[in-house]
Amino acid sequence: MASSPIQSLPKEVVNLIAAGEVIDSLAAVVRELVENSLDAGATRIVISVWTELWRVRVADNGYGMDLDNLRLAATPHSTSKIHDYDDLWKITTLGFRGEALHSLAQLSDLEIASRAVDNSEGWRILYDNLGEPVIEEAIAIAPGTIVTVSNLFGNWPVRRQALPTPAKQMRSLQAIIHQIAICHPQITLQVEQNDRSWFTISPGTTAQDILPQIIRDVKLGDLQYLRVELLVNPENSQLPKISQAEYLELVLGLPDRCHRRRADWVKVATNGRIIKSSEIEQTIFTALARTLPRDRFPVCFLHLKISPDRIDWNRHPTKAEVYLQSISYLQKQVSSAIEQALNFNPQTISETVHNQRVGKLLAVAEEKANYNINRTIQPETTKKDEINLMELRAVAQVNNTYIVAEHPAGLWLIEQHIAHERVLYEQICEHWQIVPLEPPIILNNLSPQQVEQLQRIGLEIETFGEQIWAIRHAPELLSQREDCPEALRELSLGGDLQTAQVAVACRSAIRNGTPLTLPEMQTLLTQWQHTRHPRTCPHGRPIFLSLEESALARFFRRHWVIGKSHGI
Structure with missing residues (x-):
């Protein structure tokens, strides 16, 4: 497939285009040339840089250009990517202004060698600082294009002096190439520095x-x-x-x-x-x-x-x-x-069998840090056709701390405290409730900052004597707990409302060391699976450890042939 012919843009289109390309570094040169290669359908791009020589070469296996297009490639506002006013609003290429090569011709010694895919011969052209050809010669070259920029900023010594050190320029160049690579994962990018291989990015699907x-x-x-x-x-x-x-x-x-x-x-x-x-x-x-x-x-x-x-x-x-x-x-x-x-769903958890999700489990307040299995289950009232959830079955508890859960692809180990903390935190965020305290809780020796913090998160507090305060409201999850005074003092130590909600969830969750029955474990697992962010607790700690069946099989060497493993 050949590219469209290059032609000069109409004046009214030129006037609508933003100011010229910013060629301010070696990285900018590489960016513009690699984007041209991508627009030309290249699947392999080789980038060579000589920092001390202020030289860059980009070679690709794209469509290439014939001689007529090569002669126009470096003239101002010449491009094959747009042709009129309407094209400005349906741009599908990375470049479109027709300024990059002309800018490079002004700032360096520009040479382009190219052969169109449907031509039997290639051409090499050297351009002057106006983008006009000064040397033309036929050459033997594979289909594609090689652009060489030499003596960059040679006539602009002030710009060279203002640039960072060569090491910093190479880091910027590497960052540009990384950005291009993730946006175009199907492309092979080979990078050379001073005639030595630097790094290669292999192509992928995504x-x-x-x-x-x-x-x-x-x-x-x-x-x-x-x-x-x-x-x-x-x-x-x-x-x-x-x-x-x-x-x-x-x-x-x-x-x-x-x-x-x-x-x-x-x-x-x-x-x-x-x-x-x-x-x-x-x-x-x-x-x-x-x-x-x-x-x-x-x-x-x-x-x-x-x-x-x-x-x-x-x-x-x-x-x-x-x-x-x-x-x-x-x-x-x-x-x-x-x-x-x-979430744990069919698109994010592979090799598992899933059950139909019929409702979301919501729970009411905890009491004294014990996990109450006789909680009220509120059915989901919004969507019935929720995502499928993987089958996760509680089978044991280790050290009264970790729940062992089985699923068709292996085993998971879930820490019960932080799994419950994630469940409570999301419930608290959705249903943050401040309830009256009867009788009020009395705290002493609070600083003005602590008093202000409790008021900031919505608690009613008033002076009850010298260095004594009465707190008449508290978060619902804490209101019936014996350690509510300690929890309120903890909340007074700072942070925004979200930090307070995390602290309430952490203090209200079941403690490690608490024995659970299998039904209690199963209820906790089900509620945890339904959270929005089940992978970590609100502090960022991982909640579960996965032991996949494939890993277990490798560890126990179940793929061995019995006879061979016994030396038969």
């Missing part, structure tokens, strides 16, 4: 196959992949219609296995390019709240594949910032996708 290659200590099993179709929302006819061809792809680091010290791996992409979207990024952080340990951050890659007419790429010269239509709808879909990825 970004889930790419992330373990570029993030240290992340394994394929630490990640959950989910693809969600974007459909019309029947509950709100005011939303723009979204076709079934549009979807989002989510690769999420499971919070019980995978997280970061910095918020550096929450990435959002749209139609093949990483973008900056504070609204979508904040949605991701909010959806994962209270699933990670303190001061840890998620690993998440979200790729929105949406119709081009819902995107305005002309907001920023590097196309890193865009305008997205229906942003609130997209935020809801992202939140829903993350919740679905964290």
Whole structure:
């Protein structure tokens, strides 16, 4: 398949395009050239960099160009990707402005060698600083294109001096290549530095196959992949219609296995390019709240594949910032996708047999930290056709701390206290209730900050004497407990309402060391499975350890042939 012919853009289209390409570093050169290779249908791209020589070469196996197109490739506003005004609103390529190669011709010595897939010979052209050919020669070359940028910023010494050190530039270049790789997982990317191999990113089916290659200590099993179709929302006819061809792809680091010290791996992409979207990024952080340990951050890659007419790429010269239509709808879909990825359901737990989910179990208050099996079960009143849940059967309790649960794919070990803490925390968030205390609880020696904190979370407190306060309301789960005074003092030590809710859930959950009957264990397991974020407790601790049947079989060597294992 050959690319469209290159032609100069009409003046009225040029006037609508944002200011010129930002070629400010070696990384920017690589970004522009690799995006051109991707637009040309390349499946293998080789990137070579010589930092001391200010030289970059990008070779691909794409469609290539014939001689006529090569002659126009570096002239200003010349592109094969758009042709008129209407094309600005249906952009399906990574590049479209026709400025990158012309900018490189102005800033460096630019050479392009290419052979179109339907031609028997290739051509090499060297361009002047206006983008006009000065040397043309026929060469032997495989179909594809090789672009060489030499002496970058040679006539712009001030720009060279303002750039970071070569080591920092290479880190930026590596980050650019990583971003391209996760957006285009089917591409092989080979990178060379100073004539030596630096790294290679092998192709995969989805970004889930790419992330373990570029993030240290992340394994394929630490990640959950989910693809969600974007459909019309029947509950709100005011939303723009979204076709079934549009979807989002989510690769999420499971919070019980995978997280970061910095918020550096929450990435959002749209139609093949990483973008900056504070609204979508904040949605991701909010959806994962209270699933990670303190001061840890998620690993998440979200790729929105949406119709081009819902995107305005002309907001920023590097196309890193865009305008997205229906942003609130997209935020809801992202939140829903993350919740679905964290749940135990057919799409996120493989090799299991599932039961039909017929209702959601809700429970009332705990008393004295004992788990009450005779709780009131409230049936689900919203949706009857919920997701299927995997079969999980309680079989034993270890050290009055861990529940052993069996399912068709193996065994799980669940810590009872933090599983119950997750159940109570989500109930508390949904039904936070402050109830009167009769008689009131008396506390002494509270600081002004502690008094203010109790008032901040909605408790009524009044002076009862010198350094004595009467508390007349408390969270419902704590109100009937013997240790309610200690719990209220704990709540007074600081934090927002969410922190207080976590503290209430933690104090109200059954303690490790509490014996449970099999029915009690089964009830707890069922309620825990129905939570939105069952993998970790609100403090970010992992709740369960999975021992899959396949791993057990390998450990006990059940695949051995009996005769051979006995030396027969």
